Each structure stands twice: as C-alpha cells, then as structure tokens.
Amino acid sequence: MRTDNLEELIAKFKQKDRRALARLISLIENDPELAGKVFKHFNKPNDAYIIGITGPPGVGKSTLINQLAQKLAEEGKRIGIISIDPSSPFSGGAFLGDRIRMSGLQQDKIFMRSMASRGAVGGLSRATFDICLLYEAFGMDIVIVETVGAGQSEVEVLHLADTILVINVPGLGDSIQCQKAGIIEIGDILVVNKKDLGGEEIAVQLDLILDDAVMYIGQTGWRPPVVQTNSISGEGIDELIEEIWNHKEHIELAGILEQKRQKRLKDKLIALIQFKILNYVMQHIYPTIEKTKLNNIYENKYNVYDVAQSIYNDFFSQLKGRES
Amino acid sequence: MAGPIRVLMSKPGIDGHWRGIVVVSRGLRDAGMEVIFGGFQTCEQIVETAIEEDVDMIGLSIHSGAHIGYTKRVVDLLKEKGLNGHFLLLVGGAIPSKDFEVLKEIGAANVYGPGSLIKDIVAFIKEHVKK
Ligand SMILES: Nc1nc2c(ncn2[C@@H]2O[C@H](COP(=O)(O)OP(=O)(O)O)[C@@H](O)[C@H]2O)c(=O)[nH]1
Numbered sequence: 001m002r003t004d005n006l007e008e009l010i011a012k013f014k015q016k017d018r019r020a021l022a023r024l025i026s027l028i029e030n031d032p033e034l035a036g037k038v039f040k041h042f043n044k045p046n047d048a049y050i051i052g053i054t055g056p057p058g059v060g061k062s063t064l065i066n067q068l069a070q071k072l073a074e075e076g077k078r079i080g081i082i083s084i085d086p087s088s089p090f091s092g093g094a095f096l097g098d099r100i101r102m103s104g105l106q107q108d109k110i111f112m113r114s115m116a117s118r119g120a121v122g123g124l125s126r127a128t129f130d131i132c133l134l135y136e137a138f139g140m141d142i143v144i145v146e147t148v149g150a151g152q153s154e155v156e157v158l159h160l161a162d163t164i165l166v167i168n169v170p171g172l173g174d175s176i177q178c179q180k181a182g183i184i185e186i187g188d189i190l191v192v193n194k195k196d197l198g199g200e201e202i203a204v205q206l207d208l209i210l211d212d213a214v215m216y217i218g219q220t221g222w223r224p225p226v227v228q229t230n231s232i233s234g235e236g237i238d239e240l241i242e243e244i245w246n247h248k249e250h251i252e253l254a255g256i257l258e259q260k261r262q263k264r265l266k267d268k269l270i271a272l273i274q275f276k277i278l279n280y281v282m283q284h285i286y287p288t289i290e291k292t293k294l295n296n297i298y299e300n301k302y303n304v305y306d307v308a309q310s311i312y313n314d315f316f317s318q319l320k321g322r323e324s
Numbered sequence: 325m326a327g328p329i330r331v332l333m334s335k336p337g338i339d340g341h342w343r344g345i346v347v348v349s350r351g352l353r354d355a356g357m358e359v360i361f362g363g364f365q366t367c368e369q370i371v372e373t374a375i376e377e378d379v380d381m382i383g384l385s386i387h388s389g390a391h392i393g394y395t396k397r398v399v400d401l402l403k404e405k406g407l408n409g410h411f412l413l414l415v416g417g418a419i420p421s422k423d424f425e426v427l428k429e430i431g432a433a434n435v436y437g438p439g440s441l442i443k444d445i446v447a448f449i450k451e452h453v454k455k
Pocket residue numbers: 055056057058059060061062063064098101193194195196197229230231232233
C-alpha cells in the first residue's frame with residue numbers, strides 16, 4: 001500500500017526516494033493547500049535553472065527534450081521534466097502522450113512527469129510552480145517545462161522559465177507571420193526543428209524578423225538566436241545547449257535573471273492570495289446568498305453586478321467582525 | 325483530496341497492434357481519467373514509468389501471444405521493488421480465455437480479451453482503485 005503520511009514521505013524524499021517525489025507531486029497537484037505544509041520542511045532553497053519549451057503540437061518538443069535531457073545528464077546535471085497537456089473540458093480526463101518520445105530518459109539523473117492542465121481556477125500555473133520547487137528541493141539542477149503553445153495560460157506558465165525555447169518546423173511559414181509578435185515577445189531562443197525536412201527558409205525569415213525587432217532587443221540586450229535541430233538524430237542539440245548557456249550568462253550578467261525570479265515569486269504570492277480569498281468566499285459567503293438573489297439574476301441579468309457587490313460587502317463585514 | 329484516476333497504458337514487446345490500446349486509452353480519458361500513454365516499453369520501463377507518474381493502474385496491451393511472460397516479468401519487477409499490489413494491474417489484447425485464470429494468478433486484477441467493452445473496464449477501474 002502506498003503511504004500518504006506527509007512526515008514519512010518527506011523523510012524519504014530527503015533520502016532521494018523517487019517514489020516519494022512522485023507521490024508528493026500527486027498530493028500537491030490534488031490539494032493546493034498542501035504545498036505550504038510540504039515546504040515547511042525545507043529551509044535552504046536552491047535554484048534550479050528552468051527551461052520552458054513551447055510551440056504548436058507536433059513540432060517535436062518532447063523529442064527535443066529527449067535529446068536535451070540526455071546530453072545534459074551526460075554532463076552530470078540532474079534534470080526534472082514536466083510535460084503539460086490539456087485536460088478535456090468535457091470529461092476532465094486527459095491523454096498524456098509525451099512520454100512515448102522520451103524513451104531515452106529512464107535513468108537516475110532524470111525524472112519525468114506528465115501533467116494534465118486540469119483547467120480549473122489557477123490550476124495550471126499553480127501546480128507547475130509548486131512542482132518546479134519540489135524538483136529544486138529534490139536537488140535537480142535543471143527543470144524543463146513543456147507546454148502546448150496555445151492560449152493565455154500557457155504564457156503564464158512560461159513566465160516560470162529562465163530561458164524559453166520556441167519551436168517551429170518547416171512548413172509553418174504562414175503561421176510564423178501570425179505568430180510574429182508572440183515569438184519576439186517570449187522566445188529567448190528560436191528553434192527550427194526537423195532540419196532533415198528543410199527549414200532553411202524559416203530560419204532566414206526568423207532572422208529577418210528578429211533583425212527588425214530593435215525595440216525588443218534594446219530592452220534586454222539579447223538578440224534571440226535561431227538554431228536548427230534534428231531531434232531524432234541529435235544534430236544541432238550541442239549548439240542549442242550552448243545557446244541556452246549563453247542566454248543564461250547574459251541574463252545573469254544583466255541582472256535580468258534576478259528580476260525574473262523576483263517577478264515569479266511575486267506572481268505566485270498574488271496567485272496564492274487570490275486562491276485563498278476566493279476559496280473563503282466560495283465556502284463561507286457564496287452559499288449564504290439566498291436562492292432569491294440567484295433568481296434575481298436569472299430574471300434580470302443586469303443584477304449580476306449588484307449581487308457580486310453584496311457578496312463582497314458580506315465578505316468585508318465578516319472581516320471587520322473578525323477584527324473587533 | 326483525491327484527483328482524477330491516473331493510468332499508464334503500455335505495450336510490452338513490439339507487436340503491430342495499436343488499435344486496442346488507443347481505443348481503450350481514449351475511452352478511459354473520456355471517462356475522466358488521466359491516461360499516460362507509454363506506447364512500446366520494456367517491462368523495466370513500464371515499472372519505472374508507473375512509479376514516476378504515480379499511477380493508480382497499469383494497463384498492458386499484448387497481442388504477441390507472450391502475455392504470460394510479460395505479465396509475470398512486470399509483476400516480478402514490482403515485487404523486487406516492494407510494490408506488489410501497489411498498482412491495479414489489467415491485461416488486455418489477443419488473449420485466449422483459457423489463460424485468464426493463469427494471468428490472474430500471476431497478479432492481474434482482471435483480463436480483457438477480444439470483444440471486451442470499455443464501459444466494463446471503466447467500471448472495474450473505478451471500483452477497484454483505492455482513492
Ligand atoms: N523528421 C523529423 N521528425 C521529428 C523530429 N523531431 C520530432 N519529430 C517527429 O515529430 C512527431 C511529433 O513529435 P513530438 O516530440 O511528439 O512533438 P510535440 O507535440 O511538439 O511534443 C513525432 O513523430 C516525432 O518523431 C525531427 O527533427 N525530424
């Protein structure tokens with residue numbers, strides 16, 4: 001039988017027990033309030049370097065991670081991977097297929113976890129951050145986060161990363177134009193994967209777009225490089241790793257890494273506050289609005305604003321009551 | 325707090341039959357489960373994946389005729405790691421009914437041969453996963 005005793009799990013976790021890590025990930029994923037209890041047991045935070053990988057489905061993100069993580073492990077690095085796929089909004093279930101591209105990763109230095117987005121309030125970014133912390137506490141040097149490049153929430157996850165790779169492939173020429181703004185905004189390194197299928201044209205096109213993006217480069221001083229890879233043969237992966245370390249060095253020297261990490265913690269703090277307050281309101285105040293108030297809304301939807309205000313007022317007066 | 329049921333769907337050994345595992349995986353997803361699709365994996369990889377992904381159930385899809393050997397190997401590896409009974413183990417595929425009891429004795433919680441219904445598999449998992 002598996003144990004859910006927290007003390008026991010944490011003791012095992014500290015001895016680098018992979019099952020304890022796996023179980024703690026599940027517990028934190030299932031219960032947002034648990035993370036605080038877990039991290040009480042750790043006092044010396046260590047920083048892992050977080051690499052975010054995004055791009056449309058099928059461009060080879062998981063296959064690329066398979067190469068990247070193996071090479072980094074050969075250099076002696078310990079690596080934690082999180083691959084996120086969407087949950088079905090209808091059933092809540094998910095099909096997590098990233099592992100089939102990562103058969104080269106089963107070894108002591110690497111831990112890979114598939115995660116469903118579980119769409120609910122704040123779910124995605126919250127658990128991802130917590131699991132990054134958990135990997136760090138476990139002693140990982142590098143955390144790699146794979147997301148599907150679609151939707152606002154993905155951008156949120158990417159705020160987690162120190163270096164962001166945006167993956168493209170040959171044949172997506174038109175969509176590059178559409179993505180233009182997005183690419184320049186979030187990609188620290190642009191990867192054109194599936195080099196065996198071409199991609200020279202896109203690489204050139206991206207270079208041209210980047211050359212035009214003087215404004216952006218002015219802000220950080222970093223001109224994102226374009227790297228062509230073949231994630232099946234491993235061609236270009238060494239160059240990609242070199243560019244990752246170049247970017248790391250750049251943002252360290254420019255003080256950007258420090259800023260990013262502070263921003264990340266601030267975002268997390270705000271997310272936690274929102275979560276706690278919303279939880280309180282939903283548990284203690286929302287149930288007390290009588291059916292009539294809901295009926296008011298159904299009868300005249302303009303009332304929705306008033307009802308929200310009255311819930312807020314109830315919350316506020318409860319707060320005042322507590323103070324005195 | 326219990327989250328969704330997590331399952332690992334794998335094919336130990338290489339045979340060409342993908343349809344079964346894909347259809348069942350979709351069915352489990354549509355029943356609200358998080359399906360980690362392992363595809364072709366060695367028995368060692370299956371056990372390691374089940375640990376990392378902290379799944380509740382391991383599903384083996386076997387069409388090569390070697391279902392007894394593979395199932396036994398997975399169960400032995402689980403025993404070696406002290407994980408006997410930790411995961412609900414289901415075996416499916418081209419399995420003659422005469423072997424059902426053998427597989428159950430080895431450690432499969434249930435066996436699904438040709439003609440099995442997804443709704444029965446879902447019901448069985450929901451009933452037997454300890455949440
Ligand atoms: N030809 C070619 N195929 C690749 C390459 N990298 C990945 N693939 C294939 O692209 C498909 C999707 O890969 P996957 O890693 O799952 O993409 P993801 O959805 O972005 O994670 C798979 O069939 C891979 O084998 C590459 O460099 N060249």
